[in-house]
Amino acid sequence: MTHAEARELLELAAAEPDGLERLAAGDTGDSAALAGHLAACDACREEYGRLTRAARLLRSNIAAMPSPGLRERTLARVAAEGRVRGHVPAGPVMAALPAAGGSGGVGVGSPVAGGPVAGGIGAGGLGAGGDRATSLGRILRGDTRLVAGWVGSLAAAVVIAVGLSWLVVARPLADQARADRAAAAGLVRLTSASVAVDSRPDARHVALTSTTGASGTLAFSPSTREVIVLSTDLPALEAGAEYRCWVEQNGARTQLGRMYRLSDVLAWDGEADAIAGVGPGATFGVSLVPAGGTDGQTVLTGTVAGT
């Protein structure tokens, strides 16, 4: 075994679960050869030690990192569900901070109501050109009812967002305007997330139905583990209850998350490890459960069709 071969084995093992430990066990052809090399090579032995320490550091730190989309989802949920507070316009945030050391006004765009969300849509989402627009075009050319329903939901969300933006201009009540604008921004973000999922090469769609006439749409991508669930006609929640979405495959149900309301849209979007293994025959659903619980009445279900 050469130095280069030994280094390659070590580096690859450093990124495997317990890879370096298994390599050190010497019970496979590769690991036995490596053990023989390490016994006579101080440099590679030191590299093994450095990689072991680096891998532990990386594993412990990376495993404890939230997914990148959590920030937007958190701020959107606060905007949708948080109490209505006096609106601080984007920009002079420091005006609200008399004890902040006299920093004066700061021009800061609101991450919920402005800049990053709207910029994301314009740059890569709904604008002409770009991968997402191409994928959206592919979806729009489809002829299934599922795709039509999905696009209909997206269109409805955009229409609501535009309508709420108009309300911001028209309504004189500042608190209501802030809440409306936050909801509109949330819907724009949700639309962006929908387009993102749809743009994945392996995106799948599921129609969610119920015996009561309520319906919803769902899209997911096994490769990226992204899911987005939308419904516009589920009944309003009573206090102490919540809607939770889930996926069931081979008899095992995995909770995805708690749905949140943005204007008339009830939604959940995010990533879930269970999505990686979802295939034809799996069932998605939404249940009405006591707050914090997981078991309750199923209100929407839909099955992943065969390819």
Added chain:
Amino acid sequence: MDERLASLPDAALVRAVAGGSQDALAALYDRHADGIFAAAVRLCGDRGVAEEVVQETFLALWNRAELFDPSTASLGSWLHAIGRNRTVDRLRAAGRRPSLVSIAATGPDDQSEGDLLDRLANDGTVVASGAGPGTDPESAVASGELRSTLAEAIAAMPEPERVVILLAYQEELSQSEIAVRLGWPLGTVKTRTRRALARLRDVLTDELGPAALEPVPVPTAEG
């Protein structure tokens, strides 16, 4: 995060949140969310639950900002307490017990072990003494600062490298499993894994210095 917002103390940002500033809430998210998420993951071992806990913690901050009193506790302690309670609530609702955790895993760095013990005794969290995530050398430097630097480095990676390293270290997938999941040739996965690992090792060396990555003894097959 805006530099001037980032320079403000927590208490000033909380006052701004109470006044309705979503920018201030975002700034506090950037400052505290990683730590709350990490603590929740350690407590429940479920990234999905931990993400919900983060959302609910910042929703609570938004709704109850007026209740925060900087003279009695740091914001980090306050948010970690909310996050831990939410985590325990989720586990109980799911019929699970909280993980056996070390003291060091349950709160922010600025809280004494005595304070933590008092709080934990009050809410029934199971605490183990002895070595924990905060006592071994690896976890001692698994701080928010290093995590933040690594997160920036990962975000700056080419997407194929970022995907493989996250699948490897967050989802504990082998390279063969990553190849199947992404539909990439195994050789491609290996190449991208090595490139990503090399970038992150450079970050570790820059952040911690070469001494922090001194070799550990090589175990032998015999024992």
